[in-house]
Amino acid sequence: MSHAHNQHTPPADLRILDLFAGPGGLDVAAEALGYRATGIEWDDDAVVTRSHAGMDTFHGDVRRYRAAFFPHADVLTGGPPCQTFTVAGNGAGRRSLHDVTEHIHKLHEAVRTARAVRSDESRLDAWKGAFRTWRKIYEKLRLNEVLAEEVRVEKRRIEKARTGLRKTMRGRLAGLGHTPRETKDFFKKLKNPQDIRLPDVDLTALLKAYSDLNGELDKARRRLEELGDPRTGLVLQPLWWVIERCLRPGSRPYEAVVLEQVPAVMPVWEEYSRVLRTLGYRTNTQYLHTEAFGVPQTRRRAVLMARFGPGTLAELEATHERYRPGGRDGGVLGEDGEQLPLPPRDTPDSTEKTPKTPRKGWISMETALREAAGAFPERGEFTVVSNYGTGGDPDARGRRDHDTPSATITGKVSRNRLVHKGTNVDLPGGLGRFTNAEAGVLQTFPAAYPWKGKDVAQQIGNAVPPLLALHVLQHVLEPDLDEDGRKERLEEAAERLRTRPASAVPVEALDHKGLKGHPLTGR
Known part of the structure; x- marks a missing residue:
């Protein structure tokens, strides 16, 4: 009989803080394993779902909180809303990835400097230096976000004006006796309005105004690309929280870190991993296929797993076969x-x-x-x-x-x-x-x-599959279990996850006032 037999509590009493917690995918998995999780989530609808599910939640923007607010959190998890850092398309994805990695490199250099010092006074100075590096990055990103919002407002104004012009031109064409087919062909040519020649003076003037708006719209789009994706600052938040807990005097490192997102985010997790190793973590990054862990769905996720302390963190072994269709559905x-x-x-x-x-x-x-x-x-x-x-x-x-x-x-x-x-x-x-x-x-x-x-469909689609989260959490938080104990723990937790009832009494979401007296804050 394994030591995990009939064990409904985890081997260690670890409190989880879940950033960008969504409707509770990771948190309900943690609950099934016997861990206590607190989430931070800004989306109103996801928070309502969490409340009715009995999930402990701070409702608000992650950026309004700090690692120092939750000194008793042992584990940091999350899936920050990330850009699709694709190498395809117009290059915006590549630029976003370049920007993020440049910011991470700057933070990594500050971490290296801090880890090289020995005296308490020097450690305090190194922490201040790292914090200044973060503030510069953060303030730049916030300024870009404000400027980008101004450009988006202007872009919406231009698009509304273009729509009005199209309506006016449609009416003018009808007045000139154009058939619906001719009108449709005319609007197809509007992609290159400078090539259109018309005898009607009024329509020509409308076409000129439309072309000018197209030029303004192109400038707005280029400006938005220059300012970068506003989610960049959110992508960096979990890394900074880990750095703060490791370098800030009086703080202690998180015991473990688990982050997940779409496959395109893997280069970011790889950069994260380098910083975490400098901070003293053993790490592992993996692409995980959900159906290979019992999820009745094919979905691929990029996962970063880290545990504080020396040694290595093994790869997470799949429990189920990958889905390889043999012609039943054609692909x-x-x-x-x-x-x-x-x-x-x-x-x-x-x-x-x-x-x-x-x-x-x-x-x-x-x-x-x-x-x-x-x-x-x-x-x-x-x-x-x-x-x-x-x-x-x-x-x-x-x-x-x-x-x-x-x-x-x-x-x-x-x-x-x-x-x-x-x-x-x-x-x-x-x-x-x-x-x-x-x-x-x-x-x-x-x-x-x-x-x-x-x-609700969007909430469901955005969530991490709880069964996948269960496997990842158990792998990272319970590394010392033997094979039999691990298997038994997983089976018991999966059954509790499957049969979990709806929460009878909703739990009220918290704001900054809720920090006082919360188990994670020590206030």
Whole structure:
């Protein structure tokens, strides 16, 4: 019998502080493992959901709080709202990534300087130097954010004026006897209005004004790119909180750090990892496929895991097989719903190692919905038709059958259609869409989770799948468990997660006044 048998409390009493906590994906996983979590979340609707789920929450912008406010927090987690640092497109993603990494490099240099000193007086000076570095970065980003908002207001004014001009031109064309088809062809040419020649003086004047607005709009767009993405400051917040706890006199380092986001953010986590290692953490960064951890959904996440102290942090081993369709649905759906080509059957996945223990099969939508602790209707065999087009064709919708994992659950999940398998005929009787509870289950939230507020589909799509969070937290926070103990802990926690009831009494969200007397603040 392992030492984890019938153990419902964690091996260590660690308090978790979750930045950008969302509706509670990571927090409900922590609860299932027996840890206490406090979240900071600014979105009103996500906070309402958290409140009804009984989640301890500070409602507000993360930037209005500091690590020093929560000296009794042992673990820092979060998924900051990140830019898509893509190398495709017009280059804005590359510039955002460059800006973020430059800021991290400056902070890393300040950390190196601080770690090199020995005396208490020198450590205080080094902390002040690091804080000055952060303030310069922070103030620049905040100024850019203010300027960007001014440009966005102007951009909206220009776009409104363009819309008015288009309406006026449409009326003028109708007055001149143009057919709807001719009017449509005219507006197609407005992409290059300088090439249009018209005999009508009034229409020519309108066209000139429209062209001038296009020029102003292009300038506004370029200016917004120069100012950078306003979320950059949010991306850096978790790193600064870790630095502050490590360098600020009188503070102690977080025992562990867990951060997750979309795959494009991995370069940022790699830069983070270098700084954390200088601060004394052992780290690991991994791309994790959700279906490989029992989530009935294909979704890839970039995860940073860190534990304070010397040594190494092992990779997180998958418990289930990756989803590799064999022609049943024609392909794999990517992060945004795009249908991706199938890999050759005899081509191994170079990113996977031979597992230490046999893996379970992936979980299908049908299985997850049937086994959820809720009364969901039986649909029989069905196919989910994605809201997203594929291959650049908006009419070519991705498809997944009931006996496969779901495609990535996004904020548009409520727009996906459920049709009879092998057809394009919607299921009848209100069964042609997933309910919020069903979409939540496909994210591995409990069936009874109390989704509240507006745009629940967006809340669900933005959340980290709790079952994935459970695996990550258990791996980082309980490194000393043996294999049997780890497995038993996971199974017990997964069952508590699946059967968690809705909170009977909502918990009121806190603001700055709630810092006084809170268990994490020591005030």
